[in-house]
Amino acid sequence: MNHPPKLQVNNLTVNFGNLMAVNNVSLEVYPGEIAGLIGPNGAGKTTTFNAITGLIIPSSGKVFFNGHDITGMLPHKICRLGMSRTFQVIKAFAHMTVEETVRVGAYNRCNEKNVYKKVDQIIKLCDLADLRDKLCSDLGLAILRRVELARALATEPEMLLLDETGAGLNQTELLSFMDLLRKINMEYSITLLVVEHVMQMVMGVCSRIVVLDSGEVIATGNPESISTNPKVIEAYLGKRVPQCY
Amino acid sequence: MKQILSTKYLPFISIFSLIALIPLVISKDQYAMVLVTTVLLYAVLASAWNIIGGMAGQLDLGAGAYIGLGAFTTGTLLTRWNITPWIGMFIGGFVSVSFAILIGLPLFRFKIKELWYALTSSALVEVLRIVFLMWDEVGGPTEKYLPGGGDNALYSLRFSTYIPYFYIILIFLVIVIYLNHRIRNSKLGFSLLALGEDEDAAEVLGVDARGNKLKALMIYSFIVGTVGGLYACLYGFLHPSFFSTEISTEVVILGIVGGMGITYGPFLAAIFLVSFREYLRAALGGELAGLYLAVYAVVLIVVALFQPRGIAPLFRRLFEKVIRSLGGREHESSAKASS
Ligand SMILES: Nc1ncnc2c1ncn2[C@@H]1O[C@H](COP(=O)(O)OP(=O)(O)OP(=O)(O)O)[C@@H](O)[C@H]1O
Numbered sequence A: 001m002n003h004p005p006k007l008q009v010n011n012l013t014v015n016f017g018n019l020m021a022v023n024n025v026s027l028e029v030y031p032g033e034i035a036g037l038i039g040p041n042g043a044g045k046t047t048t049f050n051a052i053t054g055l056i057i058p059s060s061g062k063v064f065f066n067g068h069d070i071t072g073m074l075p076h077k078i079c080r081l082g083m084s085r086t087f088q089v090i091k092a093f094a095h096m097t098v099e100e101t102v103r104v105g106a107y108n109r110c111n112e113k114n115v116y117k118k119v120d121q122i123i124k125l126c127d128l129a130d131l132r133d134k135l136c137s138d139l140g141l142a143i144l145r146r147v148e149l150a151r152a153l154a155t156e157p158e159m160l161l162l163d164e165t166g167a168g169l170n171q172t173e174l175l176s177f178m179d180l181l182r183k184i185n186m187e188y189s190i191t192l193l194v195v196e197h198v199m200q201m202v203m204g205v206c207s208r209i210v211v212l213d214s215g216e217v218i219a220t221g222n223p224e225s226i227s228t229n230p231k232v233i234e235a236y237l238g239k240r241v242p243q244c245y
Numbered sequence B: 001m002k003q004i005l006s007t008k009y010l011p012f013i014s015i016f017s018l019i020a021l022i023p024l025v026i027s028k029d030q031y032a033m034v035l036v037t038t039v040l041l042y043a044v045l046a047s048a049w050n051i052i053g054g055m056a057g058q059l060d061l062g063a064g065a066y067i068g069l070g071a072f073t074t075g076t077l078l079t080r081w082n083i084t085p086w087i088g089m090f091i092g093g094f095v096s097v098s099f100a101i102l103i104g105l106p107l108f109r110f111k112i113k114e115l116w117y118a119l120t121s122s123a124l125v126e127v128l129r130i131v132f133l134m135w136d137e138v139g140g141p142t143e144k145y146l147p148g149g150g151d152n153a154l155y156s157l158r159f160s161t162y163i164p165y166f167y168i169i170l171i172f173l174v175i176v177i178y179l180n181h182r183i184r185n186s187k188l189g190f191s192l193l194a195l196g197e198d199e200d201a202a203e204v205l206g207v208d209a210r211g212n213k214l215k216a217l218m219i220y221s222f223i224v225g226t227v228g229g230l231y232a233c234l235y236g237f238l239h240p241s242f243f244s245t246e247i248s249t250e251v252v253i254l255g256i257v258g259g260m261g262i263t264y265g266p267f268l269a270a271i272f273l274v275s276f277r278e279y280l281r282a283a284l285g286g287e288l289a290g291l292y293l294a295v296y297a298v299v300l301i302v303v304a305l306f307q308p309r310g311i312a313p314l315f316r317r318l319f320e321k322v323i324r325s326l327g328g329r330e331h332e333s334s335a336k337a338s339s
């Protein structure tokens, strides 16, 4: 790891009233890797994502992206710098078609002339060609997860944060989704930080994992060391057994 | 290229050409002229609302404020400094835009939406009405009549019949609907639609929420303010009641019933609802004042229940059916013509 980190989070803290959802969290994600962020329900994973992407302003701590301080910056500016995300609870553009949804993201870097080319390219990449004229409100969860990924990819990010993209997918859908993630990571060199409950996916794609529990980082390491770490096992067994397919 | 251009806009051009012929048929009937002019006027307002409400999803109830500001600016410029409303109404548009920015900046800064946005924009109408009621130099409780008419009709935009107004408003409508169409197919339109669907999701995709909403509000308030200037000339006087929450509500109803974000939606809604309302008012008004409003409300509830996405999709399906049944024959005839 000679490179400076792509994303660096220093002592991030988020309070909701007197609930400390994220407590003094520090983590790094390095260029080109697929890092995992795991932890039991309510550990503060989504809140960490929200604070990184500018949707909520952290109570304290700093977030650096490519060395720039992006703490408290507006989300669209962070996107312009090259970071986008998906949502755990799908936020589909219900009354827009798949093509239109992707086009929203594509405008981040494209003008009216080359936006169509970008949309076509992303739709092909995410295997959505048959569905491009379908309204998002007519689509199922598995497809919508792919549409969310597609519109985020259309912004031409350097880094993507994926919040439980594997949740609710069946085995075949999950495998094809994992392939897609590896592909965008390898071929488009997009750095990924994924929040995931599905252990098969975490272990399958992540090279490094950060474990959160009650808002705090309790372990960091490669998949093998994490799955045998007693603190991690305790955190999960105390609350919830990891979902193993 | 020219071929594509002309066929693409063919329905647009032919519909508006047909509308332009209406006064030739009914110009003798004063009541009918008032009715069609009113329909067009509301169609312009609701089409403008479509940009901020239909696309960006901001439930704006401020139309009455911008109409009033446009009307008073235009009227006062004419009365005091003899500035023609042809210029005055655009100045009125800019005055409306300044007020829109004044309330838009803080509201969008704090992500105020739905009910709270609706209430604030509605309050703007009431506040301005009271201000103009007390501000004797410009407003005041009695009507201030506009000069002009007669030989000066064109300069002071004060005509004795509805026909010139009909055509001026029709031109406005063509422009506003074309503008809707252009915005809907551009970066601005996609940004607004995305914001209307889900603001967080739009923002992380690079959509500047505050900037785009402010742009939409400015376009909308400019159009409504300009129409306000025309409104003053049409009525021939100024009165604080121009700051009307009823007009604001009507505009929102048309925008929603037409179909949020759909270019032709508000126009369709204006055609049906405004003429229906006027018909009811004429038919029932004598019997029981206010009954027409009750019937009108029932119709709105029916639309809300059975066409929650507005009436435009219904008409699109109908239109496509007609085109398809005509299309077959058209293709045959064009094939024959070319061979
Ligand atoms: N907007 C909010 N207001 C108040 N409390 C919140 C808010 N969002 C999250 N929380 C609380 O903060 C804690 C962390 O929530 P968060 O959604 O970040 O957890 P998570 O790790 O993503 O969990 P999950 O695995 O269920 O998605 C939880 O206790 C949650 O109830």
Ligand SMILES: [Mg+2]
Residues within 6 Å of the ligand: A045, A046, A047, A088
């Ligand atoms: Mg979560």
